[in-house]
Amino acid sequence: MSELLLNIDQKHKDTLYKQIYNGIRLSILNGGLKAGEKMPSTRQLSIELSVSRATVTLAYEYLLSEGYLESRSGSGTYVSRHLPEEYTQIDRKSINIDGLNLTDTGIVDNVKDYAIHLYENLSYYGLNLKTGNYLDYATSDSDVDIQFGFGRPDLKAFPMKKWMQLMTYHAIRANLHLLDSPHEAGGYHPLKEALSHYLLKSRALPCKPNQIIVVNGSQQGIDLVIRCLLNPNDLVAIEEPGYLGAQRAFQAAGAKLIPIEVNKEGLRIDILKANYDVNSKKILKMVYVTPSHQYPTGAVMPLAKRLELISFAKRTGTIIIEDDYDSEYRYDGRPIPALSGLAKSAPVIYIGTFSKVMLPALRLGYIVVPEPLIDIFTSAKWLTDRHSPLLHQQALTDFLNQGHLERHLRKMRPIYLEKRRTLIKLLKELFGYRVNILGDDAGINILARFQTTISDEEIIQKARELKIGLVTTKSDYISKQVSGEFLFNYAGEPLPKLIAAIKKLPNIIY
Ligand SMILES: Cc1ncc(COP(=O)(O)O)c(C=O)c1O
Structure with missing residues (x-):
């Protein structure tokens, strides 16, 4: 007999017998109780549920009269062997309301009411998720041989052996205390120390280790x-x-987004100043920027503009969210200091990630928060998922402290630069004046604007037939309609494959 899990709530609006009746019926309908399975005796169940035997007997009587249960004289009560298959085995695909597959409809008879009931109970956030399309790029694309749309590093070049050695080292040596949870919600302290050195050295960002919160990638930040x-x-x-x-x-989350144009110096701060400065009635809560390599145009915000943005934020109280997702890949000189490092007590939250420099699936990143916010952000992390995986944090600490990340970056920079330059040269040769390549010498993607009469959809479809994955920047715009603008993430593929794919494009973009 499979274990019968019934939740009986004395305060529930349904009477006790009804709760038992519903619970058993639901278990039969969703397959938890199998046809022909022996039921516990009324006595046994009444003891288990701490209810009177008469209550259980009443529930059983209803279920017997409706044919869910059957009694065999002298042997007890059983789940009916004659429930029609189609009644208990619900076809998942057949129940599809508003794109939602309902997999368990045993609770109510009317599937539509069930969905409506659940929808009515959605939170503000849940309702927003229901009405928008948030999963459109959350799946990997196995139909194509080369995918230009996703910004991934060269996974084959990653020093996996070294990484596995570090992971194994810590897994073997981990004492029970370290394998236990919880740990410091804000992150493994030695990693935060390593990160604070790394940020000072590579991003001119001075911060105390306790200002750093280790997170599961920028998205969690x-x-x-x-x-x-x-x-x-x-x-x-x-x-x-x-x-x-x-x-x-x-x-x-219900924010009112204000799209601000981007030019070759990144976000247009003059537009911010013209519309949201101290005398404006409209108060900006935050500004989200990618100053070190604007995504997706690739613009790098010059120092003067960074200082201007900081002084705007200080003046107006606007909080800057600085997403520094791939500034490690800067090919023409030293990176410009992060916004967070440029001014003391600037209202900046800095977000960094290891997705682009190590492995996207590693899901490790960090945020640097101003001191007054440390406890609040640490509490949020604690309530969200306690802390990021400790073994990964330990291995990453060594990876940083032993210089493996720096070595890896030193190795990859010229490789990515060669891919970048070859790609740009080839696109210019193939498309001439009909292509405009945007972006500074940084990052692992380029943005190409094509003059073409072919629609984006047709280009994407035709590319797909050639097993090439292309992505436009259409959804990266909120207020503008653009076409002919395609992203080329070049880091993840070998150069000959990139060249071969690019050479096919004039046949579909003309
Ligand atoms: C602007 C920007 N920020 C952050 C990320 C990385 O996010 P995560 O660290 O969650 O993988 C990406 C990845 O494409 C990105 O383009």
Whole structure:
């Protein structure tokens, strides 16, 4: 007999016998109780549930009279062997309301009512998720041989052996205390120390280790920012075009997004100043920026503009969310200091990630928060998922302290630069004046604007037939309609494969 899990609540609006009746019926309908399975005796169940035997008997009587149960004289009560198969085995695909597959409809007879009931109970956030399309780029694309749309590093070049050695080292040596949970919610302290050295050296960002919160990638950093600082209807300025992952997270939380144009110096601070400065009635809560390598245009914000943005933020109280997702890849000289490091007590939250420099699936990143926010963000992380995986944090600490990351970056920079330059040269040769390549010498993607009469959809479809994955920047814009603008993420594929794919494009973009 499988274990019968019934939740009986003395305070529930349904009587006790009804709760038992519903619970057993549901278990039969969803397959938890199998046809022909022996039921516990009424006595046994009454003891288990701490209810009177008469209550259980009444529930059994209803179930017997409706044919869910059958009694065999002298042997006890059984789940009916004659329930029609189609009644208990619900076809998942057949129940599809508003794109939602309902997998367990045993609770109510009317599937539509069931869905409506659940929808009516959605939170503000849940309702936003229901009405928007947030999963459109959350799946990997196995139909194509080369995918230009996703910004991934060269996974084959990653020093996996070294990484596995470090992981194994810590897994073997881990004492029970370290394998236990919870640990420091804000992150493994030695990692935070290593990160604070790394940030000072590579991003000119001085911060104390306890200002760093280790998170599961930038996306969780953005989520924590939203949880701690944003209310529905708050105004958030965001780059246009801008990073969809941030745009979607802000939208789901109910932010009013203000798209701000981007030029070759990144976000147009003059537009911010003209519309949202101290005398404006409209108060900006936050501005989300990618100053070190604007996504997706690739613009790098010059120092003067960074200082201007900081002084705007200080003047107006606007909080800057600085997403520094791939500035490690800067090919023409030293990177410009992070916004967070440029001014003391600037209202900046800095977000960094190891997705682009190590492995996207590692899901490790960090945020640097101003000192007054440390406890609040640490609490949010604690309530969200306690802490990021400790073994990974330990291995990453060694990876940083033993210089493996720096070595890896030193190795990859010239490789990516060669891919970048070859790609740009080839696109210019193939398309001449009909292509405009945007972006500074940084990052692992380029943005190409094509003059073409072919629609984006047709280009994408034709590319797909050639097993080439292309992605436009259409959804990176909020207020503007653009076409012919395609992203080329070049880091993940070998150069000959990149060249071969690019050479096919004039046949579909003309
Ligand atoms: C602007 C921007 N920020 C952050 C990320 C990385 O996010 P995560 O660290 O969650 O993988 C990306 C990845 O494409 C990005 O383009």
